[in-house]
Amino acid sequence: MGTYRPVIGITCYVEPAAFTVWRMTAALLPYDYVERVAAAGGQPVIVPPSGDPAPLVERLDGLIVAGGGDLDPARYGAAPHDRTGYVRGFRDEAEFALVGAALAAGLPLLGICRGLQVLNVHLGGTLHQHLPDVVGHAAHAPAPGEFGHLPVRVAEGSKLAGVLGAGPADAAHYHHQAVDRLGDGLTVSAVAEDGTVEAVELAGHPFALGVQWHPETSADSPLFSALVASAAPASRW
Numbered sequence: 001m002g003t004y005r006p007v008i009g010i011t012c013y014v015e016p017a018a019f020t021v022w023r024m025t026a027a028l029l030p031y032d033y034v035e036r037v038a039a040a041g042g043q044p045v046i047v048p049p050s051g052d053p054a055p056l057v058e059r060l061d062g063l064i065v066a067g068g069g070d071l072d073p074a075r076y077g078a079a080p081h082d083r084t085g086y087v088r089g090f091r092d093e094a095e096f097a098l099v100g101a102a103l104a105a106g107l108p109l110l111g112i113c114r115g116l117q118v119l120n121v122h123l124g125g126t127l128h129q130h131l132p133d134v135v136g137h138a139a140h141a142p143a144p145g146e147f148g149h150l151p152v153r154v155a156e157g158s159k160l161a162g163v164l165g166a167g168p169a170d171a172a173h174y175h176h177q178a179v180d181r182l183g184d185g186l187t188v189s190a191v192a193e194d195g196t197v198e199a200v201e202l203a204g205h206p207f208a209l210g211v212q213w214h215p216e217t218s219a220d221s222p223l224f225s226a227l228v229a230s231a232a233p234a235s236r237w
Contacts (some may be wrong), residue, residue, distance in 0.1 A: 005043035006061035006231040010034070011095055011115070012046050013068050014088065032216040033066055033112075040224040043232065049094030054101040062108040062207075065095055065115030067214065070147030070177060073129060076121050081129035083176065096122050104149030108207035108230040110223060113175050116200060123183025123202075130176050135194040140173045147172040147217065153196040158189035159201045160209060163226040171198065171213035178212060206230060 009031050017026040027048040042062065047053050057063065069086025073079060075096075080087075095115075099122045102109045111119045117127055132138045142148045150173055156166040156206040169190070179197035182188065190199035190211070202208035207230035215223045 004042060004233070006152075006228050007045055007059070007235070008037045008042040008062045008064060008228065008231060009045050009056060009060045009098075010037065010064045011066050011068075011091075011098065012048055013066075014049060014091065029066060030216065033064065036216050036221045036224040037228065039065070040221070042224070042228040047093040047098070050089075052097075053094050054097040057098065057101040057105050057107050060107060061233060062227050063102045063110070064097065064227070065099060065109070065118050067112045067113035067174075069113065069114070070129070071114070071117055071121055071127065074085045076126040078126065078129065083130040083224040092118075093105055103202070103205065103208065108227055109205075109209070110207075110227045111210035112216065113153040113212060113214060116212050117177060117179070119208070119210045120179050120183040120186060120200060123186060125179060125183030125186065126181040127177050128180045129177055131176050131196065134178075135196060137194070138176075140178075140192070140196065141163075147174050147214065149173070150192055152190045152192050152213065154190045154199070155188065158187070158199075159207070160189040160199050160211075163209075163222050171211075171215075172217045173213050175212055 012027050012029040014027050034044045070084045072087050095118050100149050136150045151168045153172045154161050154166050186200045188197050189201045192198050198212045200210045215221050
């Protein structure tokens, strides 16, 4: 018998894709997520937005809500901006249900990029739909398929600081939306130099963090190690 690996569910995209000789709709995920979870000692399991995924929280040790397209602005009472795109209502529905179930169960949760936004809106928050309108530059998503590299300032005393250390940290960004009004119970644990909210955490939950950047792009990913450590059954029960 091998050492038990905490089972970490990772939400995924459903998009048109090309692979080998095929072009068709696929449930897909950048493989960096899978590699980072495995390297941290977890067992990655991809969770597509189909069927009724929320009850899976009873079988998971932790959950990652991955990046992706924009949320439907109707979920936070807004009309769509002309730059809001790649909205997938079926994915919104599945991930909101998963996040709600994970929070109710005390399941360790890490939201990445879109995942932070799902967490924030699920808890009653809102989003800036096009960040360049707010900060006056596009450095958070400089070009299609190109990460921006901006430092973020991690708040002292935050759970995130316990993982990354307080002070500035380098981060790979690819987002044109960000937190506007904070969801209930959330606190800001990192900001960019332009004031953009770059991380949040939920008070009273064992491990519920969201980061607006993409830690999966770095081979050194302490956030994944922290999630897996929190998801180990002995640390949860």
